[in-house]
Amino acid sequence: DTAVSQTPKYLVTQMGNDKSIKCEQNLGHDTMYWYKQDSKKFLKIMFSYNNKELIINETVPNRFSPKSPDKAHLNLHINSLELGDSAVYFCASSQLQDSGPQHFGDGTRLSIL
Amino acid sequence: DQQVKQNSPSLSVQEGRISILNCDYTNSMFDYFLWYKKYPAEGPTFLISISSIKDKNEDGRFTVFLNKSAKHLSLHIVPSQPGDSAVYFCAAPNRGTSYGKLTFGQGTILTVHP
Numbered sequence: 001d002t003a004v005s006q007t008p009k010y011l012v013t014q015m016g017n018d019k020s021i022k023c024e025q026n027l028g029h030d031t032m033y034w035y036k037q038d039s040k041k042f043l044k045i046m047f048s049y050n051n052k053e054l055i056i057n058e059t060v061p062n063r064f065s066p067k068s069p070d071k072a073h074l075n076l077h078i079n080s081l082e083l084g085d086s087a088v089y090f091c092a093s094s095q096l097q098d099s100g101p102q103h104f105g106d107g108t109r110l111s112i113l
Numbered sequence: 114d115q116q117v118k119q120n121s122p123s124l125s126v127q128e129g130r131i132s133i134l135n136c137d138y139t140n141s142m143f144d145y146f147l148w149y150k151k152y153p154a155e156g157p158t159f160l161i162s163i164s165s166i167k168d169k170n171e172d173g174r175f176t177v178f179l180n181k182s183a184k185h186l187s188l189h190i191v192p193s194q195p196g197d198s199a200v201y202f203c204a205a206p207n208r209g210t211s212y213g214k215l216t217f218g219q220g221t222i223l224t225v226h227p
Contacts (some may be wrong), residue, residue, distance in 0.1 A: 043217040056214050090156050100213060101147055104156030
């Protein structure tokens with residue numbers, strides 16, 4: 001059973017489009033995260049939700065909007081995609097919001113044409 | 114400001130030998146550190162962690178050492194196996210206002226040759 005699953009695994013789209021990435025965890029964790037791995041391979045946090053409430057919102061353009069319908073899901077919607085949005089996006093979850101290892105999904109590779 | 118740094122982008126070792134991966138940090142508020150391993154096209158997988166109240170934590174072939182005065186930690190893999198070939202990230206959670214925020218190093222690519 002996949003603990004943290006993201007869909008789609010690959011996403012190729014045109015500049016200006018709107019797209020969503022879905023994430024689900026079956027670990028019973030309370031906290032979920034979105035990370036972006038850029039072309040230099042740095043993993044940087046974008047958002048964190050704890051029990052459906054936004055906890056962390058890093059300096060991310062407001063074209064990015066996370067949505068958590070329940071604590072097992074954290075989706076990422078991106079409006080008006082730009083070339084610089086091309087990256088790998090990772091979803092993660094953890095049991096406690098400030099300690100304990102985070103469990104990652106396999107990533108969604110987003111390519112903007 | 115890069116608070117967690119892995120200055121070696123890559124490391125190549127022979128099977129059976131020791132692999133030593135290094136990580137430096139600048140934020141003295143960090144009190145817990147994690148190592149993650151990442152294979153291509155997969156997400157990072159938690160490997161081992163250490164609290165700042167310890168200077169060593171061991172789990173099988175993996176040992177993490179922490180030198181708080183030097184703000185330095187290292188991951189030792191003994192003996193190294195070809196299956197250990199992956200990217201290794203060190204990370205630290207920011208326990209200030211940004212609970213759960215993990216700050217990652219840029220990773221070190223480990224290649225273990227048979």
